[in-house]
Amino acid sequence: MAIRKNLTTTQSEQLLSTLKARFEQHMERHPNIDWENVQAKLEANPEKLWSLHEMERTEGEPDIVAYHYETDTYTFMDCSPESPKGRRSICYDQEALDARKKNKPEDSAMNMAASMGIEILSEVEYRSLQLLGNFDLKTSSWVLTPPEIRKLGGAIFCDRRYDTVFMYHNGADSYYSARGFRGSLSV
Structure with missing residues (x-):
């Protein structure tokens, strides 16, 4: 349908x-x-x-x-204060979702963004958003991962702690109740 x-x-x-x-x-x-x-x-x-x-x-x-x-x-x-509630507990992409054999999340950040017609933020876009306010003080957000990192099984995410924006890594198939993704749309 x-x-x-x-x-x-x-x-x-x-x-x-x-x-x-x-x-x-x-x-x-x-x-x-x-x-x-x-x-x-x-x-x-x-x-x-x-x-x-x-x-x-x-x-x-x-x-x-x-x-x-x-x-x-x-x-x-x-611009929600925390990573959007309706987009949390998801892994990074379809490849990561397919790789999970147990306890699969319902979806992935890349799939959701595509189905919504939006783009997942890059690290640069995420950092520019943080210049406009304090976002993700308790949550984190997947960001667009460079192919060379993704090829090795990883994905990156960002958050804001101690008045600083941090970028971290995780296995692309991981998912947490406090991690989602932020998107952008050009009109």
Whole structure:
């Protein structure tokens, strides 16, 4: 069964209202950006609105963190204080999920991101998000792992402790109740 990737009019209106309220509450994340322009972009790209709905549904609290003049695009990232609750207890990717013989998690970060139509944050993006606030003080988030590390069975994740952003490694097949992933979406 194909996943429905559009929202009802009511769902769209509710989501836009939620996003606008968050936008207004956190103006420090996006100075000099006008909500009306963002809303026009979202309304012109309903598939992106669906992806933002998925980010919201899984408790990512997406918000705008950048505007790129050269491409006329806005970047949304998960800005929930902790790694999104609806995306925790997952391993890194499908290969890691397939490798687990016992106690498999329900899904992987890379699969979930793809099904939601978003990108998992890179380490650089994760660190740039941390410049906008203090995120993952109690949780951690998988980040895009370089192929040379993944090829050896590992994956990387980040968190913030002691007012410092740390990057660590783990087996890609590991999963913890306090580890999820953060995503981004360009509109």
